[in-house]
Amino acid sequence: MTEKKIHVEVIPQLKDNYSYIIFSLKDKLAIIIDPAESKSIIKYIKKNNLKPGAILLTHHHKDHTAGVKKILDSFSCNVYSPNKDITETTHIIKHNDIIKFDNLCFKIFATPGHTLDHVIYHEYNNNILFSGDTLFRYGCGRVFEGTYKQMLSSLNIINELDDVTEVYCGHEYSLNNLNFLESVFKNNNHLILEKKILKNQIDRNGCTIPFNLGKEKDLNPFLSRKSPFYCSFMKEKKYNDLAMFTYLRDLKNSF
Numbered sequence: 224m225t226e227k228k229i230h231v232e233v234i235p236q237l238k239d240n241y242s243y244i245i246f247s248l249k250d251k252l253a254i255i256i257d258p259a260e261s262k263s264i265i266k267y268i269k270k271n272n273l274k275p276g277a278i279l280l281t282h283h284h285k286d287h288t289a290g291v292k293k294i295l296d297s298f299s300c301n302v303y304s305p306n307k308d309i310t311e312t313t314h315i316i317k318h319n320d321i322i323k324f325d326n327l328c329f330k331i332f333a334t335p336g337h338t339l340d341h342v343i344y345h346e347y348n349n350n351i352l353f354s355g356d357t358l359f360r361y362g363c364g365r366v367f368e369g370t371y372k373q374m375l376s377s378l379n380i381i382n383e384l385d386d387v388t389e390v391y392c393g394h395e396y397s398l399n400n401l402n403f404l405e406s407v408f409k410n411n412n413h414l415i416l417e418k419k420i421l422k423n424q425i426d427r428n429g430c431t432i433p434f435n436l437g438k439e440k441d442l443n444p445f446l447s448r449k450s451p452f453y454c455s456f457m458k459e460k461k462y463n464d465l466a467m468f469t470y471l472r473d474l475k476n477s478f
């Protein structure tokens with residue numbers, strides 16, 4: 224087994240948000256993702272003697288950015304975001320950019336749909352994805368600013384990433400998302416089994432993050448529809464990918 228070189232700390236914030244701190248165990252340079260609040264982040268950094276290196280933001284919504292200002296009052300570090308209107312931004316990033324902090328290397332993908340400015344950060348040395356509000360476990364973000372077509376192509380970008388990728392998303396919506404899938408795809412053995420696994424995980428520690436992308440490609444029809452049970456559903460309804468996505472997203476909006 225290879226020695227673990229990095230750690231991702233999951234920081235629950237607000238009602239159901241997640242912020243993250245990723246750092247290499249050797250140099251302790253900390254990269255903070257989407258801080259909604261500052262206190263818990265600052266506390267963790269101080270307690271673990273980390274060196275704040277940068278803040279990465281996925282999109283402009285306040286529940287992903289509101290902690291930035293106070294973090295900057297405590298530490299000075301660069302703020303990477305896709306949107307100059309996020310006032311604390313020091314570096315604007317765009318699709319296909321790569322940003323490196325010692326041995327942490329992030330490739331940026333623009334994933335418009337939830338918002339028009341949305342980006343995700345793929346740390347490709349360790350196969351870790353910070354998916355913000357684009358991909359959730361068993362679901363995807365609500366499409367506020369973009370079109371369904373845009374959101375679907377954004378999710379297709381994630382679908383192309385390696386199955387071993389571990390995903391850290393912006394909210395704890397897993398149980399609700401799985402309940403929704405069960406309400407549409409009734410008596411589906413795969414979903415029933417998954418619910419048992421998920422409930423076990425929630426009972427153990429309340430948090431269902433991170434999750435494996437390969438497994439997600441089998442179970443999450445917003446991300447991929449390759450599983451036989453989704454294929455046959457689409458065939459029956461004569462849906463292509465966009466029609467299936469539209470059908471599910473519309474239903475989920477009122478679930």
Ligand SMILES: [Fe+2]
Nearest residue numbers: 282284337356
């Ligand atoms: Fe959002």
